Amino acid sequence: MASSTTKDHSHIEIDGINEESQQMTEKDIVEKDMAPLPGSSIHRSSSRPQLDVSGAAIQGNFEEKDPAILLPNQTDDISHLALDIGGSLIKLIYFSRHADRQVDDGRKRKVKERLGVTNGSRRSYPILGGRLHFVKFETSKINECLDFIHSKQLHCGGMDPRCWPSDAPPSENAVIKATGGGAYKFADLFKERLGVSIEKEDEMNCLVSGANFLLKAIRHEAFTHMEGHKEFVQIDQNDLFPYLLVNIGSGVSMIKVDGDGQFQRVSGTNVGGGTYWGLGRLLTKCKSFDELLELSQRGDNSTIDMLVGDIYGGMDYSKIGLSASTIASSFGKTISENKDLKDYKPEDISLSLLRMISYNIGQIAYLNALRFGLKRIFFGGFFIRGHAYTMDTISFAVQFWSKGDAQAMFLRHEGFLGALGAFMSYEKHGLDDLMVHHLVERFPMGAPYIGGNIHGPPLGDLNEKISWMEKFVRKGTEITAPVPMAPPATTGLGGFEVPSSKGVLRSDASKLNVGVLHLVPSLEVFPLLADPKTYEPNTIDLSDHGELEYWFTVLSEHLSDLVDKAVASEGGTDDAKRRGDAFARAFSAHLARLMEEPAAYGKLGLANLLELREECLREFHFFDAYRTIKQRENEASLAVLPDLLMELDSLTEDMRLLTLIEGVLAANIFDWGSRACVDLYHKGTIIEIYRMSRKKMQRPWRVDDFDAFKERMLGFGDKKPQPHKRALLFVDNSGADIVLGMLPLARELLRRGTEVVLVANSLPALNDVTAMELPDIVAEAAKHCDILRGAAEAGGLLVDAMSNIQDGYKENTPSVPLMVVENGCGSPCIDLRQVSSELAAAAKDADLVILEGMGRSLHTNYNAKFKCDALKLAMVKNQRLAAKLVKGNIYDCVCRYEPAS
Ligand SMILES: Nc1ncnc2c1ncn2[C@@H]1O[C@H](COP(=O)(O)OP(=O)(O)O)[C@@H](O)[C@H]1O
Ligand SMILES: CC(C)(COP(=O)(O)O)[C@@H](O)C(=O)NCCC(=O)O
Numbered sequence: 001m002a003s004s005t006t007k008d009h010s011h012i013e014i015d016g017i018n019e020e021s022q023q024m025t026e027k028d029i030v031e032k033d034m035a036p037l038p039g040s041s042i043h044r045s046s047s048r049p050q051l052d053v054s055g056a057a058i059q060g061n062f063e064e065k066d067p068a069i070l071l072p073n074q075t076d077d078i079s080h081l082a083l084d085i086g087g088s089l090i091k092l093i094y095f096s097r098h099a100d101r102q103v104d105d106g107r108k109r110k111v112k113e114r115l116g117v118t119n120g121s122r123r124s125y126p127i128l129g130g131r132l133h134f135v136k137f138e139t140s141k142i143n144e145c146l147d148f149i150h151s152k153q154l155h156c157g158g159m160d161p162r163c164w165p166s167d168a169p170p171s172e173n174a175v176i177k178a179t180g181g182g183a184y185k186f187a188d189l190f191k192e193r194l195g196v197s198i199e200k201e202d203e204m205n206c207l208v209s210g211a212n213f214l215l216k217a218i219r220h221e222a223f224t225h226m227e228g229h230k231e232f233v234q235i236d237q238n239d240l241f242p243y244l245l246v247n248i249g250s251g252v253s254m255i256k257v258d259g260d261g262q263f264q265r266v267s268g269t270n271v272g273g274g275t276y277w278g279l280g281r282l283l284t285k286c287k288s289f290d291e292l293l294e295l296s297q298r299g300d301n302s303t304i305d306m307l308v309g310d311i312y313g314g315m316d317y318s319k320i321g322l323s324a325s326t327i328a329s330s331f332g333k334t335i336s337e338n339k340d341l342k343d344y345k346p347e348d349i350s351l352s353l354l355r356m357i358s359y360n361i362g363q364i365a366y367l368n369a370l371r372f373g374l375k376r377i378f379f380g381g382f383f384i385r386g387h388a389y390t391m392d393t394i395s396f397a398v399q400f401w402s403k404g405d406a407q408a409m410f411l412r413h414e415g416f417l418g419a420l421g422a423f424m425s426y427e428k429h430g431l432d433d434l435m436v437h438h439l440v441e442r443f444p445m446g447a448p449y450i451g452g453n454i455h456g457p458p459l460g461d462l463n464e465k466i467s468w469m470e471k472f473v474r475k476g477t478e479i480t481a482p483v484p485m486a487p488p489a490t491t492g493l494g495g496f497e498v499p500s501s502k503g504v505l506r507s508d509a510s511k512l513n514v515g516v517l518h519l520v521p522s523l524e525v526f527p528l529l530a531d532p533k534t535y536e537p538n539t540i541d542l543s544d545h546g547e548l549e550y551w552f553t554v555l556s557e558h559l560s561d562l563v564d565k566a567v568a569s570e571g572g573t574d575d576a577k578r579r580g581d582a583f584a585r586a587f588s589a590h591l592a593r594l595m596e597e598p599a600a601y602g603k604l605g606l607a608n609l610l611e612l613r614e615e616c617l618r619e620f621h622f623f624d625a626y627r628t629i630k631q632r633e634n635e636a637s638l639a640v641l642p643d644l645l646m647e648l649d650s651l652t653e654d655m656r657l658l659t660l661i662e663g664v665l666a667a668n669i670f671d672w673g674s675r676a677c678v679d680l681y682h683k684g685t686i687i688e689i690y691r692m693s694r695k696k697m698q699r700p701w702r703v704d705d706f707d708a709f710k711e712r713m714l715g716f717g718d719k720k721p722q723p724h725k726r727a728l729l730f731v732d733n734s735g736a737d738i739v740l741g742m743l744p745l746a747r748e749l750l751r752r753g754t755e756v757v758l759v760a761n762s763l764p765a766l767n768d769v770t771a772m773e774l775p776d777i778v779a780e781a782a783k784h785c786d787i788l789r790g791a792a793e794a795g796g797l798l799v800d801a802m803s804n805i806q807d808g809y810k811e812n813t814p815s816v817p818l819m820v821v822e823n824g825c826g827s828p829c830i831d832l833r834q835v836s837s838e839l840a841a842a843a844k845d846a847d848l849v850i851l852e853g854m855g856r857s858l859h860t861n862y863n864a865k866f867k868c869d870a871l872k873l874a875m876v877k878n879q880r881l882a883a884k885l886v887k888g889n890i891y892d893c894v895c896r897y898e899p900a901s
């Protein structure tokens, strides 16, 4: 499929519910002809496979809403769908590409030129800006799977389903990669129903390449699970092999893995997931696997299992290390009593069976690890189903028999190893070149909430998604405050006791803890991090229960205000209200889900929660909820900027620097994400609040390294230091924060001969200023200031704006440039392991980093160490954080300076 050479008719692809739509007009095609398609990320690189659009033409009626576009000279099909058809379940992974929303504007071009951003330094990947989706079906319902593939036209390889006439056949030799026994068994059915051939891939090979990929590329993939406690394990790439891979599907395979493509199936057992589900169904009459698993949570296995204590009159058999509660014989009790099946509780049977099979697999796995001297055992397969008791039992068996020498680990994508491997077997997709920082996992509704299980037809668009949510997801506003936290679900010592009734398994709604995997090859690790390996963005550890509960309450309480702003930003229409309601449901559902299982989506930090909220807004098409507020505050602040600049210019150098830093801290009060601040805004105008805030700036601040910073900037006595060459200013909020705080500071640096790069969000988040908005703000400010004007011109920021300036004045002296780059994120916080290539390029010559605001310098990066000088500036607008982080109070300020380390 990937390297097909036939001249078939291929189509531009866009996928389902969350994708931005991309339409081509006839004009586009005629004008662009050989050129890349507009706005599409596919075509920027010279990588294969590319779409050959030469000779492209619209098929059929031009008036049609989404006419099919024929690309007759397109030779490379794009790998798109892979399957693992097992004895119990079909696992399906499909790839979707989404339109590139980025605009290659003048600013970008100029910045790229100046910073030397080229694609040359990076590998070019055929898969750009795409997403991997994970879905599963019961094998017995293969027709649902075929319908799903057909309705999304996944078998047609890289095409927009809406461009494809429903009865059009896929190309003649279209091939889908598949593994698992069903690849053989159902090959004819695929040909018949979808007209595609199945290319079979070896199952063991797929399991291994899937596991190796996950362990290499997903940061929080592997975890331990002991006595109800889940902990993510940081895998060292250089110390991964050898390991034992135990895949618990219908049956069980045990594979010794020595490297990529190097493995041997060393053992297996026929007592596996199929045994539990099959026997369980017969014995309990359960209708589904999950029902059986849920039953086990209420079970008591001591009514079924014969315990050591039953044999030894309630005593331990301590001489050989067996306690009275140890199971001597699974199901052993059922022989000694004169009872029938109906006399036993299905709950007890299910638990006993689950424990018997899990323990047995754990024990056999350990014995094989012992055979080959392997210390690490990774367990995959859908038998595990993220179920606490299953994992605890397996862990206990491994721990008990190895006396702690070997470790059982589990994988978040547990059942998808084979399907991933099959997907990776397409040649030339570049997936195995991706590194951990290129992948971002997101959790849209429809991923966790359909749980990867498809019921009925796939959701076609946002409207269908909202309707689906209205039916199935609890109304958001009902969860205005978090439900009290249950202690972590513990299954008791050694996993032998009755599991706590509040287990992790939830109803059908949210089964898989697997999101949509975004592949973003342009992301890079921020080059100025002192040690990316030990870098942890989050300051606050949410594994502390009290902390988690607190932040959940904050976010829940903020929700209704946020919905109001979001709905207003879209004109308050009925449609906006409906979307607002759906957003509230969705975000509350995420919170409820994470409250039950904080590690459900990987390791959870406050930054992840804040980003989840922004992503969730975008999912319901609220692209900039604070748009109006931002505009209003920008205007008000720009109006007072000239006075502020005059005031600053009248000060001595020393005083000016202090006043500038004070100004940044004071202006950081304009934060629409903080409850306390929002309450303040009802009490005065923007300028009144700004003045009040400035007046209250009294040194020493709660964290006050100003003197050290001043010495670096201005020197001591007669010693005048070299100015910094280039400063990166990570800016925060719109309005006063940027206009009266950060821009004047940038101006001071420029005046001292330091190049300044303003680093702003790529996408809106709360009232943060974005990289798109900054050039206009700078242009406005530059009207009042020659320094800013010269620098902005030199940095290419005034390309369009300059023509509007009437006074005819032009700076003649060459100026150091003022530039703007986007940071690659859309969150109030920043994870410096995944930033835009623009920012990474700007960082190369930088010797000063200034992080501003609570999100970027306190919630994240407070403890980050840099290779260059770093200044962290923020006002702490939350009482608890102030107390915890700086032993202070709300509205205290932080000015933390750390010279290069
Ligand atoms: N919804 C489900 N329906 C059936 N079995 C399930 C389901 N969820 C988890 N399982 C368990 O997962 C096993 C199948 O695991 P999987 O890794 O998909 O293997 P296979 O490739 O053999 O189908 C089943 O035997 C059962 O124990
Ligand atoms: C979301 C924020 C990090 C934004 O702060 P900023 O970076 O703009 O200074 C902050 O407003 C916050 O932590 N808010 C939640 C806490 C509260 O409402 O008190």
Ligand SMILES: [Mn+2]
Residues within 6 Å of the ligand: 671, 732, 733, 766, 767, 768, 828, 853, 855
């Ligand atoms: Mn902010």
